[in-house]
Amino acid sequence: MTTLSDPPRADGFRLSLLVRDKRYRSYTFQAIALIALILFFGWLASNAIRNPVLRQAGIDFGFLADPAGYDINQQPIPYTSQSSHLRAAFIGAINTLIVAFLACATATVLGVIAGVLRLSNNWIVRKLMAIYVEMFRNIPVLIWILIIFTISANVFPQPSAFRGDNPEASPIFGVAAITNRGFYLPRPYFTNGIGAVADEVPADAAAPVAQEVASNANWLIVLAVLVTSFFAVRAVNAWATKRQNATGVRPTTLWVNLGLWFVPIVVTLVILGLRWEVPELRGFNFQGGILARNSLIALWFALSVYTGAFIAENVRAGILAISRGQTEAAAALGLRPGRVMSLVVLPQALRIIIPPLISQYLNITKNTSLAIAVGYMDLTGTLGGITLNQTGRALECILLLMAFYLVFSLVISAVMNAYNASVALKER
Amino acid sequence: MSDTHAESVAFVRESVIPPAPPPARETGAVRWLRENLFATWFNAILTLVALYVLWVLLSGLVPWVVNGTWQGSSLAECREILQGNGGGCFSVLRERWPQLLFGFQYPDYLRWRPVLAFFLLFVAVPPALFIMFLPRWTLIVTAIYPFLAYWLIWGGTILTPLFAALGFLAGYLAFSIVERRGFVLGLAAGLLAAVAVWWFGGLLAGEFPRFARLEAVVSRAMGGFMLNLILGIVCVSLSLPFGILLALGRQSRLPVVKGFCVVFIEFVRGVPLITLLFVANVVLAFFLPPDANFDLILRVIIMITLFASAYIAEVIRGGLAALPKGQYEAADSLGLDYAQAMRLIILPQALKISIPGIVNVAVGLFKDTTLVSVISMFDLVGMIRGPILASTAWAGIYWELWAAACIMFFTVCYGISQYSQWLERQLHTDHR
Numbered sequence A: 001m002t003t004l005s006d007p008p009r010a011d012g013f014r015l016s017l018l019v020r021d022k023r024y025r026s027y028t029f030q031a032i033a034l035i036a037l038i039l040f041f042g043w044l045a046s047n048a049i050r051n052p053v054l055r056q057a058g059i060d061f062g063f064l065a066d067p068a069g070y071d072i073n074q075q076p077i078p079y080t081s082q083s084s085h086l087r088a089a090f091i092g093a094i095n096t097l098i099v100a101f102l103a104c105a106t107a108t109v110l111g112v113i114a115g116v117l118r119l120s121n122n123w124i125v126r127k128l129m130a131i132y133v134e135m136f137r138n139i140p141v142l143i144w145i146l147i148i149f150t151i152s153a154n155v156f157p158q159p160s161a162f163r164g165d166n167p168e169a170s171p172i173f174g175v176a177a178i179t180n181r182g183f184y185l186p187r188p189y190f191t192n193g194i195g196a197v198a199d200e201v202p203a204d205a206a207a208p209v210a211q212e213v214a215s216n217a218n219w220l221i222v223l224a225v226l227v228t229s230f231f232a233v234r235a236v237n238a239w240a241t242k243r244q245n246a247t248g249v250r251p252t253t254l255w256v257n258l259g260l261w262f263v264p265i266v267v268t269l270v271i272l273g274l275r276w277e278v279p280e281l282r283g284f285n286f287q288g289g290i291l292a293r294n295s296l297i298a299l300w301f302a303l304s305v306y307t308g309a310f311i312a313e314n315v316r317a318g319i320l321a322i323s324r325g326q327t328e329a330a331a332a333l334g335l336r337p338g339r340v341m342s343l344v345v346l347p348q349a350l351r352i353i354i355p356p357l358i359s360q361y362l363n364i365t366k367n368t369s370l371a372i373a374v375g376y377m378d379l380t381g382t383l384g385g386i387t388l389n390q391t392g393r394a395l396e397c398i399l400l401l402m403a404f405y406l407v408f409s410l411v412i413s414a415v416m417n418a419y420n421a422s423v424a425l426k427e428r
Numbered sequence B: 001m002s003d004t005h006a007e008s009v010a011f012v013r014e015s016v017i018p019p020a021p022p023p024a025r026e027t028g029a030v031r032w033l034r035e036n037l038f039a040t041w042f043n044a045i046l047t048l049v050a051l052y053v054l055w056v057l058l059s060g061l062v063p064w065v066v067n068g069t070w071q072g073s074s075l076a077e078c079r080e081i082l083q084g085n086g087g088g089c090f091s092v093l094r095e096r097w098p099q100l101l102f103g104f105q106y107p108d109y110l111r112w113r114p115v116l117a118f119f120l121l122f123v124a125v126p127p128a129l130f131i132m133f134l135p136r137w138t139l140i141v142t143a144i145y146p147f148l149a150y151w152l153i154w155g156g157t158i159l160t161p162l163f164a165a166l167g168f169l170a171g172y173l174a175f176s177i178v179e180r181r182g183f184v185l186g187l188a189a190g191l192l193a194a195v196a197v198w199w200f201g202g203l204l205a206g207e208f209p210r211f212a213r214l215e216a217v218v219s220r221a222m223g224g225f226m227l228n229l230i231l232g233i234v235c236v237s238l239s240l241p242f243g244i245l246l247a248l249g250r251q252s253r254l255p256v257v258k259g260f261c262v263v264f265i266e267f268v269r270g271v272p273l274i275t276l277l278f279v280a281n282v283v284l285a286f287f288l289p290p291d292a293n294f295d296l297i298l299r300v301i302i303m304i305t306l307f308a309s310a311y312i313a314e315v316i317r318g319g320l321a322a323l324p325k326g327q328y329e330a331a332d333s334l335g336l337d338y339a340q341a342m343r344l345i346i347l348p349q350a351l352k353i354s355i356p357g358i359v360n361v362a363v364g365l366f367k368d369t370t371l372v373s374v375i376s377m378f379d380l381v382g383m384i385r386g387p388i389l390a391s392t393a394w395a396g397i398y399w400e401l402w403a404a405a406c407i408m409f410f411t412v413c414y415g416i417s418q419y420s421q422w423l424e425r426q427l428h429t430d431h432r
Helices: A022-050 A052-057 A085-117 A123-137 A141-154 A218-247 A254-272 A294-321 A324-332 A337-373 A379-391 A394-423 B002-008 B028-036 B041-066 B075-082 B091-102 B112-124 B136-154 B159-181 B183-207 B224-251 B255-270 B273-287 B296-322 B325-333 B338-375 B380-390 B399-427
Strands: A177-179 A182-185 A187-190 A274-277 A280-282 A285-287 A290-293
Touching (some): A022 A052, A022 B255, A022 B273, A085 A123, A085 A294, A085 A379, A123 A294, A123 B399, A141 A337, A141 B338, A141 B380, A141 B399, A182 A294, A290 A294, A294 A337, A337 A379, A337 A394, A337 B273, A337 B338, A379 A394, A379 B273, A394 B273, B075 B091, B091 B224, B091 B399, B112 B136, B136 B159, B136 B224, B159 B183, B183 B338, B224 B255, B224 B338, B255 B296, B273 B296, B338 B380, B338 B399, B380 B399
Antiparallel strands (some): A177 A182, A182 A290, A187 A274, A280 A285
């Protein structure tokens, strides 16, 4: 009665099964793929071994300890031309992070504003934002960087324009100057506090007389105060929510919160003796203060407006994705437009916006490598530029360069993905 | 109940009031202005700010364009003509136009060839772009074009591109004959046939280098916007098949294949394109045979293609993941093997979903071709920064050149993205 097909015989493993049987075929394919890969990389390696240049020089990271012998125009940590290549690379990495961080922050602000304004009821604002987005999205970022660099180097006044009794240009509020070399900004320092700056020989005689200046470690104190304020404000808000849940009335926390934010930090800064070093025109140039070079300004500004256009599109898509029913339901509950946005639409839109935002941040970080086009000394400019050219260690330099960007990208995406997972909808 | 009102109410209207015209402030331009520009006081402020911004932009731009001059052969002459009236000195564009387009090394008397190739592009591309309106055989034009364009731009004997094309043809024929005996066998046969033809063609081209010969131009001579276009088009076309393979590999159940694809994609996406260009410039030569002659443009094409294929792979992976699982199961239940299921069921749908993303990658890649100026290749940006701004005649002129570069890139990129949006609407055939 039963016409069951014969059960597969467990006997005899034949070689043809490796091709015909689905169970074994995957092993065959993988073996072939593996062999092909090994052959390919073996071919590359054998070429490298036979290469006359590489054979002579070998692969050696020892050059990193040698003195670099070149100057870096933006030094967040002390550096002289006698410092090692490794230190130069380290400074380059910090400079990369500085501009990436600044650009991420401003691009987010610009992008959110432009994205929201593109949905505005106002026709002319809508169209202007559309022009902004399309213009920046469709023209290469390298061109924008170069254009903005050209503007800052050719349109802004020279430092000498600030001289004389009736100068052509004057500093903003008397403390900051926009010149064609960059922006001179006041520099904060502490006169009172832990540690002391080592007696550094001033770079030139015109520099302000060295004062008793407390060390930069005091910024950690400032940071600690800010973090404490942050947690205190969170505790107050949690208490307010609890009261609201219990009584139905939310106590007013605005003044308490403002006080918690501002009073401790102001007191701390007064105790530490915060002073500002204002840039002053001496001789042909400004002295003192912080100089944000126009290479930094161009890179920062161009990356911000360029990526801001992309973020604007992400924000717009995120807001549009929230169905109209949500807005209408919120309005029916009697919420005002502002609260509809902040309580109903934005929390939901954020879930859609964050993943593309992460990749925009990664794009900014990778695009900072275009610094080399305007002479900003980021990692690509130091390690991948001057160090590579001076030592001729191309393979080692580029390996390190790639490793840095790779690790940085992976870390950022890991952190942001963790954040994304925490705000994502919890589904079964 | 209503009849009781007749006594209690003093007046009941019994005829309809004729409709009155809406109030003046609720009609026409006034209403539009009120709704779109001055709805609230905040909106009114925004409008005024926007108008001011527009005024600032236009008051700078309009005199610059209107008063601009196209005469003169140096900045000094130009300034003399302009007499400081705020106009632009567009003569630099007129004088250096060929350099902006072709670079400064492409021979003058051969420029008709890339120009012809460029215009043929408009014949060759529509069959691929508007496939739904044109008969399928027109795709042959598209297929022939790459080989023809290569011959026109680089020159040399026609045998090289001819046999390259014949190789693909032979490979395709062999594949379609052997394929019914198994996909892998067909692939192997196709590969074998193609390699055989290419080998034979290589011999023949080496033997008769003067057969139907156009004057050869070395790769180094490529420059200007032409270089951007070449890099963009070649790399996007090459990276599509690689991207599809990588995406399938990443979805694969075979750990070795999947592992390789994941590592490759994540590595390439984690590093900036510029480091890959450095690799092409200084490192890649170490890993290629010492005697082989890979010129810089070829090495750059290799690296940009690797770069783009990783991004395209991620886009296609998104498309594959977006397909309902039922499609995969349906293909399995029909008894299709992996290759058949992918070719007939999965990829057509997944690629359709991925088109907008692929176009985004293509636009991004085209913009990124400007990065080759950093490794001292003279593309459009490289030409402007290098030979033109460094020349004595035109040193100190920026805005006209950058504006031209912006307009050229904007035209191409905006055109592509508009096409992609149109295509998306065309392909929206499902009921959603």
